[in-house]
Amino acid sequence: MATQDTNKRNPVLRATNLVKRFGGLTAVNDVSFEIYPGEVIGLVGDNGAGKSTLIKMVSGVYRPDEGHIYLGEQEITVASPMEARSLGIETIYQDLALCENLDATVNIFLGREPTKRFLGLFKQVDRGLMLNEAQTVLNRLDIKIPNLRRPIRQMSGGQRQAVAIARAVYWNARLVIMDEPTAALGVPEQRKVHELVRTLRSENVPVIVISHNMQDVFAVADRIIVMRRGQKVADVPASTVTGDELVALMVGAGEA
Ligand SMILES: Nc1ncnc2c1ncn2[C@@H]1O[C@H](COP(=O)(O)OP(=O)(O)O)[C@@H](O)[C@H]1O
Numbered sequence: 001m002a003t004q005d006t007n008k009r010n011p012v013l014r015a016t017n018l019v020k021r022f023g024g025l026t027a028v029n030d031v032s033f034e035i036y037p038g039e040v041i042g043l044v045g046d047n048g049a050g051k052s053t054l055i056k057m058v059s060g061v062y063r064p065d066e067g068h069i070y071l072g073e074q075e076i077t078v079a080s081p082m083e084a085r086s087l088g089i090e091t092i093y094q095d096l097a098l099c100e101n102l103d104a105t106v107n108i109f110l111g112r113e114p115t116k117r118f119l120g121l122f123k124q125v126d127r128g129l130m131l132n133e134a135q136t137v138l139n140r141l142d143i144k145i146p147n148l149r150r151p152i153r154q155m156s157g158g159q160r161q162a163v164a165i166a167r168a169v170y171w172n173a174r175l176v177i178m179d180e181p182t183a184a185l186g187v188p189e190q191r192k193v194h195e196l197v198r199t200l201r202s203e204n205v206p207v208i209v210i211s212h213n214m215q216d217v218f219a220v221a222d223r224i225i226v227m228r229r230g231q232k233v234a235d236v237p238a239s240t241v242t243g244d245e246l247v248a249l250m251v252g253a254g255e256a
């Protein structure tokens with residue numbers, strides 16, 4: 001937090017005037033925001049407010065109808081989730097894009113497996129290297145997964161989140177986006193996810209956390225963005241608002 005002011009001039013990501021329409025519905029209406037190194041943004045809003053659509057434009061799921069996205073100084077167009085990932089934008093969805101029948105190690109490397117030459121000729125996936133590297137990054141994040149060879153399917157929701165976050169850290173993500181990360185988790189696992197978000201922050205990786213759980217938001221967010229009916233209606237330091245005030249902003253209390 002102390003370094004935030006010096007970082008203020010150089011956002012990691014900047015989105016300007018984003019618009020996304022689905023037929024006659026404007027799901028995201030002229031939204032601009034910035035995120036700075038090591039900053040955690042809580043993105044809140046009622047169901048249907050446009051939160052997921054907003055971040056899907058950043059993560060390459062949707063192309064914006066209007067507006068611009070800049071990563072560092074450079075304007076980017078994100079044509080696909082793969083491209084977002086190759087730019088360093090890692091998105092962790094509620095339903096997690098992890099492969100259920102594969103183990104944690106494979107999931108960390110998914111689509112980017114290291115290879116070694118076999119008989120000096122054929123390329124072969126280097127399982128040993130993958131296992132070592134996976135263990136190293138999991139240790140660094142203080143994530144305990146008893147048996148890395150177990151399929152993801154057999155892991156708890158919290159462990160799966162942890163594997164997804166380990167993947168983001170291993171590949172040096174420039175920005176991590178989490179869409180409702182704790183929705184399906186019990187309280188101890190929610191705490192672990194909060195811890196991991198703070199770890200990302202301490203590694204200077206900014207995080208956008210979408211949540212409709214106010215406790216979640218206040219547990220991790222430095223700044224809170226509120227959306228209502230496709231528009232950004234607030235963008236404030238977390239320390240300056242209360243849960244009640246956020247809810248009022250979300251539902252538009254006090255308006256005609
Ligand atoms: N693929 C889509 N096709 C048509 N309408 C959509 C699509 N995705 C979202 N919407 C609509 O856009 C609005 C915003 O949805 P969404 O971004 O999912 O909101 P939130 O994540 O805040 O709940 C909603 O009215 C939703 O029904």
Ligand SMILES: [Mg+2]
Binds near residue numbers: 051052053
């Ligand atoms: Mg959503």
